[in-house]
Amino acid sequence: MRLTHKSEMVHQFAEIMLKQYYKDAQKRTGLHRSDAIACPLRAYWRITGKIKPIYSSQNVGILLLGTLAHIALHQNFDAQEKTFDLCGITITVDAIFGEASGAEQGKQFPIESKTTRKKIYKKEDIPQDWIAQLAIAMSVMKADKGYLMVLNVINFSLTVWEIEMNENERETFIQGIIWQIGSILDAVEKQDPNLLTPKTLDCDWCPYKPTRSRPEGCPWYKPKPKD
Numbered sequence: 001m002r003l004t005h006k007s008e009m010v011h012q013f014a015e016i017m018l019k020q021y022y023k024d025a026q027k028r029t030g031l032h033r034s035d036a037i038a039c040p041l042r043a044y045w046r047i048t049g050k051i052k053p054i055y056s057s058q059n060v061g062i063l064l065l066g067t068l069a070h071i072a073l074h075q076n077f078d079a080q081e082k083t084f085d086l087c088g089i090t091i092t093v094d095a096i097f098g099e100a101s102g103a104e105q106g107k108q109f110p111i112e113s114k115t116t117r118k119k120i121y122k123k124e125d126i127p128q129d130w131i132a133q134l135a136i137a138m139s140v141m142k143a144d145k146g147y148l149m150v151l152n153v154i155n156f157s158l159t160v161w162e163i164e165m166n167e168n169e170r171e172t173f174i175q176g177i178i179w180q181i182g183s184i185l186d187a188v189e190k191q192d193p194n195l196l197t198p199k200t201l202d203c204d205w206c207p208y209k210p211t212r213s214r215p216e217g218c219p220w221y222k223p224k225p226k227d
Contacts, residue, residue, distance in 0.1 A: 031043065033086075033092065036136075036177035036181050037133055039199035039200075039202040040187070040198075041218055044188060044193050044196060045193075047184075048188060048191070052214075053207035053208055055207050062205070066115050070113060074095040081094065085140075087178060087181075089178075093110045094110070094113045095113065096110060096111065096141075097110075097111055108143065109138075110143060111146070111149055112146065112149070113151070114149070114150050114151070115151045115153050116150060116151070116152060116153065118152075119152070120152070126161065132176070136174065139174050144167075146165075147162055147163070148163060149161075184196065198222070204223060
């Protein structure tokens with residue numbers, strides 16, 4: 001018997017497993033909620049096509065894990081991947097929870113799901129981006145309450161956080177998303193990425209960062225300093 005590690009097969013298998021993901025990404029036009037929350041340069045490179053994305057084996061693993069978790073987490077809720085329109089921006093809500101009894105019977109609330117290796121023990125541990133995503137979903141659904149469902153992929157614990165916001169608080173997030181999208185569109189129209197402010201916290205996982213095979217990646221790439 002011979003057992004051989006075939007590292008070169010990672011890319012080949014990744015291409016097969018992510019075939020649908022690549023196809024969906026190519027069809028993905030317009031602007032989405034994530035564009036207003038993630039680094040704006042990521043949306044710029046996607047829309048202009050000036051830099052092509054490259055997915056590492058770790059990116060592949062994260063995408064696959066997230067996809068599988070979302071299927072498992074959402075399949076029995078009232079709706080999954082429901083889309084709404086906000087001034088031409090596509091807002092996709094992960095899942096929707098409908099109250100079946102009590103004073104709020106018949107009301108529907110958005111659910112935002114996350115898979116993470118982070119230790120989320122208290123509300124201060126929750127990334128602001130996650131709250132922003134849920135707040136935008138609450139806004140388009142006109143819901144004063146929403147749920148953040150977090151699956152830790154290290155210890156397999158599942159936590160659920162309920163977030164309440166009034167209309168004025170939700171409007172603050174809406175104005176932020178509209179401003180960010182406007183900035184991206186302006187930069188795309190002028191073909192000038194210098195007009196955008198990089199979000200370097202996203203750099204390590206960005207498919208547009210420079211690599212050995214593609215050194216001409218995003219010039220704003222700034223890796224985290226090693227401990």
